[in-house]
Amino acid sequence: MNAIKFLWAAYIATWVIHGLYIGSVARRYSRLRQRMKELRK
Amino acid sequence: MKRAFPILAVLTALLLTYSTYQALVVAPTERTMGDVQRIFYYHVPSAWTAFCLFFVNLIASLTYLLRKSSKADALAVAAAEVGVVFCTIVLITGPIWARPVWGIWWTWDLRLTLTLVLWLIYVSYLVLRRFSDSSQTPKLAAVLAIFGALDVPLVYFSIWFFRTQHPQPVIGNGGSLDPRMLHAFLINLFAFSCFGAMVCWWRYRLELLHREVEEMESLESLRGVTQ
Numbered sequence: 001m002n003a004i005k006f007l008w009a010a011y012i013a014t015w016v017i018h019g020l021y022i023g024s025v026a027r028r029y030s031r032l033r034q035r036m037k038e039l040r041k
Numbered sequence: 042m043k044r045a046f047p048i049l050a051v052l053t054a055l056l057l058t059y060s061t062y063q064a065l066v067v068a069p070t071e072r073t074m075g076d077v078q079r080i081f082y083y084h085v086p087s088a089w090t091a092f093c094l095f096f097v098n099l100i101a102s103l104t105y106l107l108r109k110s111s112k113a114d115a116l117a118v119a120a121a122e123v124g125v126v127f128c129t130i131v132l133i134t135g136p137i138w139a140r141p142v143w144g145i146w147w148t149w150d151l152r153l154t155l156t157l158v159l160w161l162i163y164v165s166y167l168v169l170r171r172f173s174d175s176s177q178t179p180k181l182a183a184v185l186a187i188f189g190a191l192d193v194p195l196v197y198f199s200i201w202f203f204r205t206q207h208p209q210p211v212i213g214n215g216g217s218l219d220p221r222m223l224h225a226f227l228i229n230l231f232a233f234s235c236f237g238a239m240v241c242w243w244r245y246r247l248e249l250l251h252r253e254v255e256e257m258e259s260l261e262s263l264r265g266v267t268q
Binding site for chain 2: 002003004006007009010011013014017018021022025028029032033035036039040
């Protein structure tokens, strides 16, 4: 049983999903901050 | 509180690094499943964190229904979204573990099916929040959240009350775990809970900012109409 490749697949999947989600929150956050600055001008 | 966020984020990142080291290096290899058992250190804490976030969503939804609090509604959205991310990880790491151990990726076992239903309920919740503009949307979503939360105990207790293929709990209920495995598991449980709380907090702040921007935009457009 080549278990190690399944372990790495699960590990990579976990952190890729978290990374993508955190990236999406960061992008949305910076876009809204920018919009807020524009509205306050 | 805003100033504490970067410090807490760094501490959470350090805790996650330590918990990963514990899971991949320190915890002993399980005798029958081998290294694939280490998925347990991600899978179970992810499920736990998703359940906690869905519970936060339930409390926030009930608060919204009772008090019409906009902040409670924002917290409900944040907790549901982050909960769905953790639940997605549960639904992905589970089959990756099942393939070498059971020989199949998926089976329509009660716990697996109920977890998929739970994920679908909260995805519907997020779709409703994203695409409905009605003023009744927060109320409808809060009611949907209550139905979603009812599925959480069903998922948890399904392996206790029904014969399922999913492994039985190894902590409590007569099960036993090597102390080093238990240590790695508890560290991961704590690290994932902190990580979930941090991401939910950040998403909550994003939701508040989004509402503030929307409010300012509608004021701006009103000003444009009156001029």
